[in-house]
Amino acid sequence: MTEDLRQLKAIIEALIFVADEPISAPQLAAVLADHDRDLVVTAVSELVEEFNARQSGLEIRLIAGGYRLSTRPEFHEQIRTYLRSRPSAKLPLASLETLAVVAYKQPITLPEIQELRGVSSVSSIRTLLERGLIVPRGRKQVVGRPIMYGTSKDFLIQFGLADLSDLPSMEDFEELVAG
Amino acid sequence: MTHENSSPLHDWEETENERSSEPAYRVQLEGFEGPLDLLLHLIKKEQVSIYDIPIARITEQYLQHLCLMQEMNLAVASDFLVLAATLIYIKSKMLLPRDPASDTPVEDDPRRELVDRLLEYQKFKAAAEVLWSRAEMEQGVFVRGPLPTDDHNPEVSATAFDLFNAFQRALERRKEILQVEIARDEITMAEKLDQIRELLSSSDRIEVDELFERAGSRREMVITFLALLELVRQTFLRLVQQIAYGRIYALRVVPNLIPKS
Structure with a gap:
């Protein structure tokens, strides 16, 4: 039993390493179909805990509902020196503001976003759509049937979020703004 | 501005x-x-x-x-x-x-x-x-480098934007080829729809760029673009892309796999 668990953890570690996108527990369970499902779940959580306790250069994080192996942020300088890469251009603040509104108020229409920001938001919506950070989520059943937008899986990946509840809550901002 | x-x-x-x-x-x-x-x-x-x-x-x-x-x-x-x-x-x-006589609160x-x-x-x-x-x-977090097998993984749906970009790229390329001969071929929308349907019955997927390249004129390219949108709307095909800004493929939709929504 313990031997089985140890091997299972090793296999899962290998799978997380080769996955090019965060790999979810159901995906892992599907690959390891000949193992007990509960055991796989236990193995995953033990592996993540043990792996991250090592404080090595790598870490396993829960991103967009899946597990992802990545370097620790504190080593970015040395890694960049080796890769000879520079940080890519960040989103303009106007787009980030629009993204924040979509993230917290989704699904939300363009007129609603503009009402909240007090400013035309057409071009930032376009930027966000092009970058795949937001996706259309159907139409609102009101006059004009405007398109509703929500955040995408890529949004979670790019901002390193396990899921939407991983974002700080709006109440936190209320305190921040009041204080 | x-x-x-x-x-x-x-x-x-x-x-x-x-x-x-x-x-x-x-x-x-x-x-x-x-x-x-x-x-x-x-x-x-x-x-x-x-x-x-x-x-x-x-x-x-x-x-x-x-x-x-x-x-x-x-x-x-x-x-x-x-x-x-x-x-x-x-x-x-x-x-x-304030109106003192007003009885409103x-x-x-x-x-x-x-x-x-x-x-x-x-x-x-x-x-x-x-x-x-x-x-x-x-931005300070890095994952492993890409593997050749990464493209085998689940596809992301291509958006109308991606399709439009592919169309524009094809138009750009076309500009580079100097055309002397002006032959106007009058392909209709219906013919184009049939053509794409036929192509997809012989192979399970076609590259969208290829479809554009195949077009003889700018007009035919536009018809191709519209035909693709139409076929997506009819859920006859779906457009997928393996990586952002990557090549877009048209895939035949297997009828019994069409989601109800």
Whole structure:
């Protein structure tokens, strides 16, 4: 039993390493179909805990509902020196503001976003759509049937979020703004 | 001009291009994301409470700022003017004495709605900053390099934007080929639809770029583009892309796999 668990953890570690996108527990369970499902779940959580306790250069994080192996942020300088890469251009603040509104108020229409920001938001919506950070989520059943937008899986990946509840809550901002 | 992209750098770049007609010096204005942002800035600068805005003073400052923006040759967007009008309206409302004979209960503070909007906006401004720092943090995180097998993994649906980009790329390439012969082939939409359907019955997927290349004229390319959109709408095919900005493939939809929604 313990031997089985140890091997299972090793296999899962290998799978997380080769996955090019965060790999979810159901995906892992599907690959390891000949193992007990509960055991796989236990193995995953033990592996993540043990792996991250090592404080090595790598870490396993829960991103967009899946597990992802990545370097620790504190080593970015040395890694960049080796890769000879520079940080890519960040989103303009106007787009980030629009993204924040979509993230917290989704699904939300363009007129609603503009009402909240007090400013035309057409071009930032376009930027966000092009970058795949937001996706259309159907139409609102009101006059004009405007398109509703929500955040995408890529949004979670790019901002390193396990899921939407991983974002700080709006109440936190209320305190921040009041204080 | 949209004020959306009014980062200082952007403005500077723009003026750089039209320098000849511009004065030799340039004052940089802080970029505001919109009228609410400007108003918050003024409230902070004047060190007044957001719950008790001295409307007359702030309105004056706000209007001065708009004048300054105009002097700087920055287009003042209509959104800024709307808020200016709101401020003046509130100011006038506050100057009017309350009707003592009125039996309606004490009226709400005319500033109330504006304050609520500012507070709400402020929260999202803070949220944007959190996203900004998260993005910064995530930029320092690296995953393993790409493997040749990565393309085998689940596809992402291509969006109408991606399709349009592919279309534009094909048009660009076409421009490079000098065409002397002008032969107008009159392919109809119906024929194009049949053509694509036929292609997809012999192979399970076609590259969209290839379809565009196959087209004999610009007109046929446009018909191809529209035909693809039509076939997606009919759920006859779906467009997938393995990586962002990557090649787009048209895949035949297996009828019994069409989701009900």
